[in-house]
Amino acid sequence: MDIDEHPLAYLLHQQGWSASDYLVRLGAVHQRLGYGPIARDRKRVTRWTRGGVTPDLHAQKAMAALHGIPEQEITARPWPEWLKLACVHDRQFLSAEWTLTATIELLDRVATTGGTMDRRGFLVVTGITPVLAGAATAQPAAARAHGRRVGADTPELFEQSLAILRRQDDVLGSGQVHASARAQLRLIVTTLRTTSYTEEIGRRLHGVAAEAARICAWTAYDSGRRGLAEEYYLVGLRAAASSGDQVVTANILAFWAMLRYATGDPRGASALVADALGRAERIGSPAMNAMLYARLARAHARAGDHRASDRAVNAAFDAYDRARDCASEEEPDCVYWLNLGELHMQAGSCELDLGRPGGALRHFTAASAGLRAFDAYREEDFPRSTAIFLAREAEARMALGDLDGAVDSARRSLDHLGDLSSARGTSSLTDLRARFAGHRAVPVVRDFLAQTA
Structure with a gap:
């Protein structure tokens, strides 16, 4: 659907x-x-x-x-x-109280069955504000006295596994990683339900459950299953709120915002990021701030708000400058992928959404300038994202009348996508081919369309 x-x-x-x-x-x-x-x-x-x-x-x-x-x-x-x-086949995901019992039950359900909402894409959260209000009332994680005792090494092992999954998704694509993320979530939920632990370990276990759910959500979204992704984000936010981990919570909100502005709800996306930015002082991470402002810029651009988007882009670059100045300080692992090139890619996407292809092309070009620089965009490490951004670069070149350049960017995009499993990547090229169709009379475009049919 x-x-x-x-x-x-x-x-x-x-x-x-x-x-x-x-x-x-x-x-x-x-x-x-x-x-x-x-x-x-x-x-x-x-x-x-x-x-x-x-x-x-x-x-x-x-x-x-x-x-x-x-x-x-x-x-x-x-x-x-x-x-x-x-x-909605099961409305409990929307109506359940924000208690530990309900959260663990819902985590168990999505980990075991892969969720119950429509698989093909229907989003059912029609208002973000009630969800954020619910998160503010979430019951905090508690100690558990029954079962085999586990200590700090258990959540540490989960954290290491999730860090690997994040990076595997970059290289292998969401289709292959989603099943592994679900398996990891099932193992975490089993640990929550069957072992004994202190309150501190309970909080950390809820935190890794939240991050595992976020990876499940992201890989579902990238695979084209938007409704399923939202279900994972809902449950992940429950676990994050109970964990008290501001980094995990902000990261979930930021990724959920991508889903919302991509599906026509930039206002909801802005609300999610605003909540995440409200946690920024407690997190104390300039890199996290840069990522959040970039998300906010995308949401404003999708809403057509030029000024708000420009302000957020500037805030993202300012925050990144502070992150480089504090390079010796440890940043959360979940923002390992952020660099100056990535911010230029996001800024270019904002320009494109706002109908400013010239500005978009300047940012896309800056992102790949000096590929060996520390903070340039690393194409070989992020082939899916590179393919998507190159497709957007091709769109900008086409809007500027540079069809030769547009076809060149499109070919590079196709090369990076390869056999990666990503519905978003495939869709970006499908949309690009549709745009090229209007220029079929131009030989270079006609050849590209024939070769990629």
């Missing part, structure tokens, strides 16, 4: 109902609620799903009753957002 599919169209497809079938069922409920008969013109359903028409309040109440959704959700969420609740 495409992420932009209307929830009513999705429900009809899932149930195998035609528009007429649906109106018969809806009409019966509409009548039972005392609202009288409902017109059975099948075009009405088309207008609801494709024409931007909002059903009247009585029709929405009948829909809520038909799909088992509490009526108050109609006023709490706009149409058709509230109807997305009918697409």
Whole structure:
């Protein structure tokens, strides 16, 4: 299912109902609620799903009753957002209390089954603010007295394994790493449920569970399974909040923000990053700050806010300068990938989103300048990201009328992607081919399209 599919169209497809079938069922409920008969013109359903028409309040109440959704959700969420609740197979992920028992149960469920939300991409968190409010009330991790005793070496081993997984994802791609991340999460959850430990070790175990869930979320997102990714982020945030680990929490929020602005919710993405930045003083990491401001810049750019995006880009570069000045101080391992080249890539993407291809190309060029420099973008270490950014560079060159340069960047992108497993990488090239299609009459473009068909 495409992420932009209307929830009513999705429900009809899932149930195998035609528009007429649906109106018969809806009409019966509409009548039972005392609202009288409902017109059975099948075009009405088309207008609801494709024409931007909002059903009247009585029709929405009948829909809520038909799909088992509490009526108050109609006023709490706009149409058709509230109807997305009918697409969730298990609403406990959204409604469970922020207790240790609920968190471990949900961690166990996603680790064992891979989650329960729609696999093909439906996001169901329609408001980020309630999630962040829930995280603020999370029950802190506690000691456990039953089972074999484990000490500090256990979370340390998990931390080492997760650091390896992060780097394997860079080189091998998300498709191959996702299964390993799930296996690691299952092992951590088993440890949480069956061993005894102190409160401090309990916090660390919740922290590694949160990071394992984040890697599961990221690899699911990069594999094109956006709904599943959001489920992992939700559960990961629960574990992070109970751990009290500000670095793990901020990292989850930052990666979740990528998912939200990529799926049309830049405001939600900004809220996630703002929460993460609120933890910055306690973290004390200039590199983490640079990463967070880069995420904030992307969210503002997706929202079309030039000034806010530019301010955040400048803040990201300023923070990175402080990180270089404090190079002797230890930074969190989760920002190992950040360097000046990466920031230029992010800034270039912002420029592209804001319709400024000239500025985008300047940043993309700066990112790869002096490939042997310490803080240049290391293409061989990050082939998937390099492929995606080169596709964006090609888009900028195309917008500037440099078709030869655009094709050259596109070919380099294809070379870096190779056989890496990444739906995002593949999608970036598919989108680029669609853009090239309008220039098919140009020989160099025609040859590229023929060779990559």
